[in-house]
Amino acid sequence: MSEGIGARVLRKEDKRFITGDGKYTDDVTNHGQCYAAFVRSPHAHANIKSIDKSAAEAIVGVEGVFDGHQLTGDGIGNIICGWAVNSKDGSPMNMGAWSALATNTVRYAGDAVAVVIADSPANAKTAAEAVVVDYEVLSSVTDAGKSLEAGVEQIHPEAPNNLIFDWEIGEQAATEEAIAGAAHVTEMKVINNRVSPNPMEPRSAVATFDASEDHYTLYTTSQNPHVARLVLSAFYQVAPEHKLRVIAPDVGGGFGAKIYIYPEEIVCLWASMKTKRSVKWTSDRTEAFLTDAHGRDHITTAKMGFDKNNKIVGFQVDTIANLGAYMSLFSSATPTYLYATLLSGQYNIANVHGNVRAVYTNTTPVDAYRGAGRPEAAFLVERMLTTAAGELGVDPAELRRANFITEFPHQTPVIMAYDSGDFNANMDAAMKASDYAGFEARRSEAASRGKMRGIGISCYIEACGIAPSAAVGSLGAGVGLWESAEVRVNPVGTVEILTGSHSHGQGHETTFAQLINDRFGLPADNVQVVHGDTDKVQFGMGTYGSRSGAVGMSAIVKALDKVEAKAKKIAAHLLEADEGDIVIENGEVKVAGTDKTLGWHEVCLGAYTAHNLPEGMEPGLKEGAFYDPANFTFPAGCYICEVEVDPETGTTDIVQFVASDDFGTIINPMIVEGQVHGGIAQGVGQALLEQAVYDDNGQLLTGSYMDYTMPRADDLPSYTVSHETTVCPGNPLGIKGCGEAGAIGSPPAVINAITDAIGNNDLSMPATPSKVWAAIQATQSKQAAE
Amino acid sequence: MTSISMVVNGRSVGGEVEDRTLLVEFIRENLRLTGTHVGCDTSQCGACVVHVDGKAVKACTTLAAQANGCEVTTIEGIAGDELHPMQQAFKDNHGLQCGFCTPGMIMAATDMVNRLGKDLDEKTIRAELEGNICRCTGYHNIVKSIQDGASKM
Numbered sequence: 001m002s003e004g005i006g007a008r009v010l011r012k013e014d015k016r017f018i019t020g021d022g023k024y025t026d027d028v029t030n031h032g033q034c035y036a037a038f039v040r041s042p043h044a045h046a047n048i049k050s051i052d053k054s055a056a057e058a059i060v061g062v063e064g065v066f067d068g069h070q071l072t073g074d075g076i077g078n079i080i081c082g083w084a085v086n087s088k089d090g091s092p093m094n095m096g097a098w099s100a101l102a103t104n105t106v107r108y109a110g111d112a113v114a115v116v117i118a119d120s121p122a123n124a125k126t127a128a129e130a131v132v133v134d135y136e137v138l139s140s141v142t143d144a145g146k147s148l149e150a151g152v153e154q155i156h157p158e159a160p161n162n163l164i165f166d167w168e169i170g171e172q173a174a175t176e177e178a179i180a181g182a183a184h185v186t187e188m189k190v191i192n193n194r195v196s197p198n199p200m201e202p203r204s205a206v207a208t209f210d211a212s213e214d215h216y217t218l219y220t221t222s223q224n225p226h227v228a229r230l231v232l233s234a235f236y237q238v239a240p241e242h243k244l245r246v247i248a249p250d251v252g253g254g255f256g257a258k259i260y261i262y263p264e265e266i267v268c269l270w271a272s273m274k275t276k277r278s279v280k281w282t283s284d285r286t287e288a289f290l291t292d293a294h295g296r297d298h299i300t301t302a303k304m305g306f307d308k309n310n311k312i313v314g315f316q317v318d319t320i321a322n323l324g325a326y327m328s329l330f331s332s333a334t335p336t337y338l339y340a341t342l343l344s345g346q347y348n349i350a351n352v353h354g355n356v357r358a359v360y361t362n363t364t365p366v367d368a369y370r371g372a373g374r375p376e377a378a379f380l381v382e383r384m385l386t387t388a389a390g391e392l393g394v395d396p397a398e399l400r401r402a403n404f405i406t407e408f409p410h411q412t413p414v415i416m417a418y419d420s421g422d423f424n425a426n427m428d429a430a431m432k433a434s435d436y437a438g439f440e441a442r443r444s445e446a447a448s449r450g451k452m453r454g455i456g457i458s459c460y461i462e463a464c465g466i467a468p469s470a471a472v473g474s475l476g477a478g479v480g481l482w483e484s485a486e487v488r489v490n491p492v493g494t495v496e497i498l499t500g501s502h503s504h505g506q507g508h509e510t511t512f513a514q515l516i517n518d519r520f521g522l523p524a525d526n527v528q529v530v531h532g533d534t535d536k537v538q539f540g541m542g543t544y545g546s547r548s549g550a551v552g553m554s555a556i557v558k559a560l561d562k563v564e565a566k567a568k569k570i571a572a573h574l575l576e577a578d579e580g581d582i583v584i585e586n587g588e589v590k591v592a593g594t595d596k597t598l599g600w601h602e603v604c605l606g607a608y609t610a611h612n613l614p615e616g617m618e619p620g621l622k623e624g625a626f627y628d629p630a631n632f633t634f635p636a637g638c639y640i641c642e643v644e645v646d647p648e649t650g651t652t653d654i655v656q657f658v659a660s661d662d663f664g665t666i667i668n669p670m671i672v673e674g675q676v677h678g679g680i681a682q683g684v685g686q687a688l689l690e691q692a693v694y695d696d697n698g699q700l701l702t703g704s705y706m707d708y709t710m711p712r713a714d715d716l717p718s719y720t721v722s723h724e725t726t727v728c729p730g731n732p733l734g735i736k737g738c739g740e741a742g743a744i745g746s747p748p749a750v751i752n753a754i755t756d757a758i759g760n761n762d763l764s765m766p767a768t769p770s771k772v773w774a775a776i777q778a779t780q781s782k783q784a785a786e
Numbered sequence: 787m788t789s790i791s792m793v794v795n796g797r798s799v800g801g802e803v804e805d806r807t808l809l810v811e812f813i814r815e816n817l818r819l820t821g822t823h824v825g826c827d828t829s830q831c832g833a834c835v836v837h838v839d840g841k842a843v844k845a846c847t848t849l850a851a852q853a854n855g856c857e858v859t860t861i862e863g864i865a866g867d868e869l870h871p872m873q874q875a876f877k878d879n880h881g882l883q884c885g886f887c888t889p890g891m892i893m894a895a896t897d898m899v900n901r902l903g904k905d906l907d908e909k910t911i912r913a914e915l916e917g918n919i920c921r922c923t924g925y926h927n928i929v930k931s932i933q934d935g936a937s938k939m
Contacts, residue, residue: 010877017885018873018892020821020861027820200825200833200921201886252886253921285826505884505922670880674927678883681924705830713915713925
């Protein structure tokens with residue numbers, strides 16, 4: 001059976017997970033290890049008047065109790081946002097200070113104030129409760145819209161009126177003019193609800209300071225350990241880069257939440273140095289809800305203008321993005337360059353203008369969550385299209401088709417240049433798979449059972465393969481977003497791939513090995529993928545933005561090209577043949593058209609014995625490469641959701657969910673389908689169930705799985721997933737990326753289906769039974785009045 | 787402190803633990819069997835499911851002392867020389883991604899078969915998974931895995 005590109009190879013990494021042998025950060029235990037427990041603010045906004053640590057310090061087993069003044073006194077730097085976004089007037093963003101342990105002011109419920117290090121988790125928690133903090137409580141604000149109002153408490157002195165930036169993209173005057181002259185204008189207010197990423201493995205850190213070597217080791221739940229090391233050393237001054245090893249072992253899901261370097265990792269490293277003990281911290285689920293960066297939380301008003309032929313002539317968007325109490329690592333980029341650059345959707349729109357105001361509130365910091373900006377764009381665009389179709393009296397599928405981009409490359413008015421795609425093909429496939437044509441019969445049948453049946457379409461596009469370094473640098477990114485790889489061929493012919501990508505569920509150990517099989521015909525079992533350790537892999541930017549295929553694998557391909565070229569040179573020399581006649585296949589190195597053959601392992605051994613190499617060639621067979629993408633990639637697709645709503649209870653049952661995606665080249669369809677399934681589940685979760693809720697005092701009411709509704713198996717359907725492929729022209733394998741699509745495309749499909757079912761377009765996420773029931777009642781009352 | 791003893795994965799174990807020690811803490815910290823995970827602390831997510839005297843329990847909300855004298859099976863204890871059919875089914879059907887919820891899923895699935903038999907339909911499996919949360923797979927392949935594994939148990 002082939003194990004190359006396109007094969008459904010079962011995962012190499014599964015055995016350790018199904019037998020309980022996975023090694024996650026909390027499974028790491030060091031001799032003499034201590035445990036950290038954080039003292040967190042119970043208030044959304046308060047000044048710290050005093051901290052009394054004496055009772056906690058007196059508890060047996062406590063090694064130390066430390067506060068923010070000690071932390072900053074030791075020179076530990078503030079946490080920063082790594083992407084500078086300027087306001088439209090050219091002024092830099094107003095970033096407030098964020099100390100890993102608050103010094104004078106706390107700005108959200110859960111803000112860390114002090115840390116206790118003790119000999120057991122229980123003693124650490126007991127002592128943390130014994131730390132007495134005297135607060136002067138201030139008024140607070142959690143709603144992004146209210147945060148900008150006059151008279152609201154100022155959260156950071158650096159950000160007057162709680163405004164971080166007022167940014168724009170596209171041409172405002174031209175867009176306004178186009179909409180003013182439109183035959184029809186659709187106007188909407190769209191809220192994208194705040195959600196919590198909730199990887200099942202809570203964040204964890206194990207920090208060890210080796211005093212004799214002046215060296216730190218950090219095990220942590222990271223999607224990007226090298227970025228963590230860079231930021232911890234260069235910006236937070238916790239340890240010099242060459243004296244800090246960061247290991248992200250098995251990581252139990254990320255979804256964006258594990259990109260960032262959080263206060264707890266900084267504090268554990270620093271506390272390990274202070275106490276000369278290994279320090280472990282593992283979040284409990286409530287801490288995860290309080291401190292893992294949340295996602296989404298946009299308030300948007302928008303206008304879309306159509307000409308008399310139903311062509312979109314202009315799209316005007318005004319968004320307020322809630323960034324929470326502090327600016328997390330990529331928080332500025334998510335509602336700007338990852339959001340407003342996708343406002344053209346799959347459509348040929350001459351004029352698009354987006355304005356985004358990012359604001360502080362007294363809530364958990366908000367940053368990239370699966371999709372990051374692109375779900376917000378897709379939800380807005382696709383709700384607008386379906387709403388407009390209703391107003392114009394045309395089929396929502398036909399309105400989309402009438403406006404699809406059909407020629408590539410296509411330059412949108414909002415930076416992005418789409419390189420490839422076939423949006424009609426995706427829509428055709430989804431309509432066929434969902435029997436779109438037969439829907440009205442199903443609606444009638446459902447009505448006979450007392451159910452309201454509806455169908456909803458969503459045609460998403462996203463920008464992945466993040467990202468061309470020079471391009472993102474010009475837009476304010478503090479780092480380049482290339483990837484690196486090293487291919488080490490051993491003397492016996494087995495292969496190690498060292499990659500800067502990080503797998504936390506994506507199956508890289510399998511898919512990356514498939515590249516070797518495809519190239520040399522070696523069995524996947526002869527390949528080891530090494531990742532997640534800064535001592536082993538030279539550097540890497542990590543895994544997020546669906547970049548491991550398009551960027552990470554491209555780096556591997558570049559390194560493989562070099563390995564192949566050298567192996568061919570050696571083989572040509574040994575076989576006394578022309579280098580151009582050498583072919584490598586099925587683990588053999590041959591001279592084409594002859595019976596002259598060497599085993600792959602013989603060539604590899606030859607490279608290392610170096611007894612008979614071409615004149616001047618260095619021994620060994622090991623090559624590295626850095627790959628910097630030339631463009632973003634543009635996965636796109638069409639999702640169709642069909643629901644039945646019970647008018648008596650407002651309960652929504654998803655009866656069919658069809659996804660047709662274009663991900664470019666697919667390495668392992670089994671894994672890609674799994675990514676789509678999981679993404680759809682998260683999108684359905686956002687659409688039907690999930691919301692981080694704060695009360696008027698800034699208390700997070702959804703702080704456990706008793707309160708925050710995670711999608712469970714009986715909330716979800718089975719999915720019908722298929723692919724229509726246009727190869728990405730921008731990278732050597734033609735990959736577009738698949739990690740986020742499901743979460744991007746599904747929320748508008750679900751809401752469009754429910755609004756179709758109930759005949760009321762005024763419905764926000766999450767569409768809980770009570771909201772849906774109220775919307776049905778509102779429609780019925782209105783109809784009764786008419 | 788409480789003195790406890792139990793049989794875990796066929797091996798007699800015991801020790802002195804604080805009264806407040808949870809079964810999952812005893813399994814993970816004292817026995818160093820780290821396949822049993824803690825995902826939520828409130829009996830919701832099921833990453834901590836083990837079998838106590840043949841029945842699935844959530845080890846994050848069970849005191850170690852409550853399992854005194856019991857037979858406990860964790861994910862590390864279900865395979866012989868070969869993988870357990872349910873483990874194999876999760877691999878064969880791509881029923882896992884990050885793997886964190888997987889041990890609890892497999893332990894809940896084998897309990898499901900013990901209680902309801904080998905012939906499980908999708909609706910039953912989805913309903914029975916009420917106490918197990920996965921954030922990666924969207925459950926599609928977990929349902930397939932359990933159906934497949936059940937038929938082979």
